[in-house]
Amino acid sequence: MTGAGPRPEPGELARRGLLLRLLAGLQGAAAILLAVPVVRYLLAPLGARPAASVWQRLCPAADVPPGATVALKYRLPQAEGFRVSSADTATVWVARRSGRLDAFGAVCTHLGCSVAWEVRREAFVCPCHGGLFSRDGQVLAGPPPRPLERLEIKEEGGALWVRPARGRG
Numbered sequence: 001m002t003g004a005g006p007r008p009e010p011g012e013l014a015r016r017g018l019l020l021r022l023l024a025g026l027q028g029a030a031a032i033l034l035a036v037p038v039v040r041y042l043l044a045p046l047g048a049r050p051a052a053s054v055w056q057r058l059c060p061a062a063d064v065p066p067g068a069t070v071a072l073k074y075r076l077p078q079a080e081g082f083r084v085s086s087a088d089t090a091t092v093w094v095a096r097r098s099g100r101l102d103a104f105g106a107v108c109t110h111l112g113c114s115v116a117w118e119v120r121r122e123a124f125v126c127p128c129h130g131g132l133f134s135r136d137g138q139v140l141a142g143p144p145p146r147p148l149e150r151l152e153i154k155e156e157g158g159a160l161w162v163r164p165a166r167g168r169g
């Protein structure tokens with residue numbers, strides 16, 4: 001005796017083979033079903049396009065009178081990384097002087113702290129490392145390597161409108 005059981009009938013072998021193939025098919029289908037959302041998640045950024053940079057209404061024009069420099073919020077036009085959202089906001093400094101409007105991003109070009117307008121010094125000041133920017137956004141002192149980001153701004157229909165740089169995060 002070899003210890004092996006009775007030999008299966010040919011019909012039983014055929015059923016066993018069919019069940020094994022069916023089981024393998026079900027496993028393959030389950031694997032595909034599980035892989036679809038993972039692949040879609042990984043490939044999503046390739047198909048995503050930066051949101052178009054459009055004019056955004058900031059506030060009534062009267063909110064920034066002549067001589068004033070005011071911090072306002074606007075919506076960021078693009079998401080970061082895999083996250084796609086238009087809910088994020090950023091601060092823009094709007095200045096009206098000598099009949100012209102200027103808009104500057106409030107992010108310091110050194111390490112990204114928020115700058116604030118200081119009336120007494122007539123400059124944008126970064127509290128983190130002493131960065132100092134002129135009323136035109138140029139670097140006056142400290143470690144910032146570049147001027148403040150300038151945003152497009154216009155007055156139309158009694159309101160101020162800003163258009164952020166395309167692709168900014």
Ligand code: FES
Pocket residue numbers: 108109110111112113126127128129130131142143144
């Ligand atoms: S982050 Fe503004 S000076 Fe360093």
